[in-house]
Structure formats: C-alpha cells, structure tokens
Amino acid sequence: MGGKNMEMDKKGMMNEVGGAFVVSWLVFSGMGQGMGTLTGALVLAGGWMAFSGAHILPAVTWMHIMTGDLQDSNHWMNNGMKLLMQVIGAALAVAMMSEGLGDLSPAYDAATTDAWEFSLWAMVGMIAAGAIVSKIHASCDAWVTAIAIMAVSGAYLANGDATATMSLMDFGSAHNMGSMLLGDSGDMADVAMPWIIHGAMFGIGARVGAEIDGAME
Structure with a gap:
C-alpha cells in the first residue's frame, strides 16, 4: 500500500511539472499573452484536464494548503513539493524558450521592489480574490475556475497615483521563479515575494470563504 501511494505521489508530482511546463510555455513566456x-x-x-490532480499555479496550491488540515505535516510537505515542481516545470519551459527567444528572465528594478511594499488594499484584494475563486473552484467545473482566474488576472490596483497600476495577483510567479533560477538570481527577493505573499493571501482568502460558507449552512 505504501509503495502504491508513493507511486501515485510521483505521478502527481510529474503532472505538476507537466502542467506548469505547458502553462509557462504557452501563457507566460515571451510568445504568450498572459x-x-x-x-x-x-x-x-x-492543463487541469490533461494533468489530473495538478494545481499548476502556486495560488491554487496555496488555496488547497489553507483550506486543508494546517496541523498535518504531510499536508504541508505534499503541497510544498507541488510548489517546487511548478517552479521546475516552469524552469524547463523557460530553458527551452530561451534557446529561440534569448533571455526570458523577468526584469525587476527598484520600482518593482517598491510595488511589493505593504499595501492594505492590495492584501484585501488578494484575500477577496481567494475567497471568490475558491468558492467557484469548489462548486464548478475546471474551465469555470480558469475563467475566474482570468478575470482576477485582469484586475489592477492603483499604485501610488492614478496613472501607475500593478496587477492585483501575480499568477505567473512560478514562471518568474523558474526564470530567476536559470539567471543570476540577483533579484531573488523581488521574485520570491509575490510567489509567497500573493499565494498566501490568496489561500487565506480561500480559508475565510470556506469558514463563511460553513457558518451559513
């Protein structure tokens, strides 16, 4: 039984790599539309249909983390491995695309670093997004969740003034992490912050949504 479970886990991790590879290649790379x-x-x-059980996006993994048993160490380990596999899959896609399109590493600068400074409304927006998407994910088919994520990806917040905006959620954080690992890793802190913070806030929103849903039953 243990060997079978381990084999199923390996298949799940390979599905995570494959799904992240496809999405990074076709959506987040230089030829993708976002x-x-x-x-x-x-x-x-x-990707969700082809790679059964794969989360593909870090935000989705964080959604599962925060709505699961937070006291279960295996729960954290399994989902932590999924986050790692997503970065590996994205890195493989970036490596392949770099052969034809040159350096695809994300460009981060001081302005980008400032964008990740604490913003109450950004945090509230991420939590709200997590609550909404998790409810849709629990009640609808995969393609409906994908449409919801598309809508959230198109949401922007004012950043400092009316003409400067930043995306509410960075769903491409695994792709950016993969790009950075293949580069000089000089902007690792700037890339890692949205990978962790955005996902965690999204997951907290999913947890809040689940608690509200449970209280209303």
Whole structure:
C-alpha cells in the first residue's frame, strides 16, 4: 500500500511539472499573452484536464494548503513539493524558450521592489480574490475556475497615483521563479515575494470563504 501511494505521489508530482511546463510555455513566456486573456484561461483549463490532480499555479496550491488540515505535516510537505515542481516545470519551459527567444528572465528594478511594499488594499484584494475563486473552484467545473482566474488576472490596483497600476495577483510567479533560477538570481527577493505573499493571501482568502460558507449552512 505504501509503495502504491508513493507511486501515485510521483505521478502527481510529474503532472505538476507537466502542467506548469505547458502553462509557462504557452501563457507566460515571451510568445504568450498572459493569464488575463481567454487564451490563458483555455490553456489553464486544458492543463487541469490533461494533468489530473495538478494545481499548476502556486495560488491554487496555496488555496488547497489553507483550506486543508494546517496541523498535518504531510499536508504541508505534499503541497510544498507541488510548489517546487511548478517552479521546475516552469524552469524547463523557460530553458527551452530561451534557446529561440534569448533571455526570458523577468526584469525587476527598484520600482518593482517598491510595488511589493505593504499595501492594505492590495492584501484585501488578494484575500477577496481567494475567497471568490475558491468558492467557484469548489462548486464548478475546471474551465469555470480558469475563467475566474482570468478575470482576477485582469484586475489592477492603483499604485501610488492614478496613472501607475500593478496587477492585483501575480499568477505567473512560478514562471518568474523558474526564470530567476536559470539567471543570476540577483533579484531573488523581488521574485520570491509575490510567489509567497500573493499565494498566501490568496489561500487565506480561500480559508475565510470556506469558514463563511460553513457558518451559513
């Protein structure tokens, strides 16, 4: 039984790598249109259907983390491995695309670093997004969740003034982490912050939504 479970875990991790590879290649790379497009939503929905059980996006993994048993160490370990596999899958896609399109590493600068400074409304927006998407994910088919993520990806917040905006959620954080690991890792802190913080806030929103849903039953 233990060997079978381990084999199933390996298959799940390989599905995570494969799903992240496909989405990074077709959605987040230099030739992709981003997650806030219909193409991005269709590729994500197709990835979920083709790679059974894969989360593909870090935010989705955090959603499962925060709505699961937080006291279970295996729960944290399994989902932590999924986060790692997503970065590996994205890195493989970036490595392949770099051969034809040159350096695809994300460009981060001081302005980008400032964008990740604490913002109450950004946090509230991420939590709200997590609550909404998790409810849809629990009640609807995969393609509906993909459409919801597309809508959230198109949401922007004012950043400092009316003309400067930043995306509410960075669903491409695994892709950026993979790019950074293949580069000089000089901007690791800037890339890691949305990978962790955005996902965690999204997951907290999912937990809040689940608690509210449970209280209303």
